[in-house]
Amino acid sequence: MAPKDAAVAATDRWTDPDGFRAPAGLVHAWLRGTNQTLCGVPLSKARLHRFPHVQWVDARPATGRDADEVREVCRRCAAGMGEKRDSRPWTRTNPRP
Ligand SMILES: [Zn+2]
Numbered sequence: 001m002a003p004k005d006a007a008v009a010a011t012d013r014w015t016d017p018d019g020f021r022a023p024a025g026l027v028h029a030w031l032r033g034t035n036q037t038l039c040g041v042p043l044s045k046a047r048l049h050r051f052p053h054v055q056w057v058d059a060r061p062a063t064g065r066d067a068d069e070v071r072e073v074c075r076r077c078a079a080g081m082g083e084k085r086d087s088r089p090w091t092r093t094n095p096r097p
Pocket residue numbers: 027028029037038039040041074075076077
């Protein structure tokens with residue numbers, strides 16, 4: 001089952017004109033409180049930057065508002081987040097019907 005509330009870890013970062021720290025380069029899904037990405041890359045060893053304030057969906061170039069500098073999305077993390085190879089429009093699901 002895919003995690004519902006993943007944040008982002010990325011190989012690079014940039015700060016937009018408003019001072020918002022956003023991910024750049026290759027992005028992974030990251031669960032807050034863990035020290036590795038969803039696909040198992042150790043954050044410190046890989047020198048990844050953490051973005052606890054950025055939601056995974058916002059770092060996806062197709063859908064995200066914080067993805068201007070994102071060049072690549074980790075496929076294993078995308079798969080781990082429950083995405084099909086042919087991405088569909090993202091729809092919100094209610095965890096508690
Ligand atoms: Zn990954």
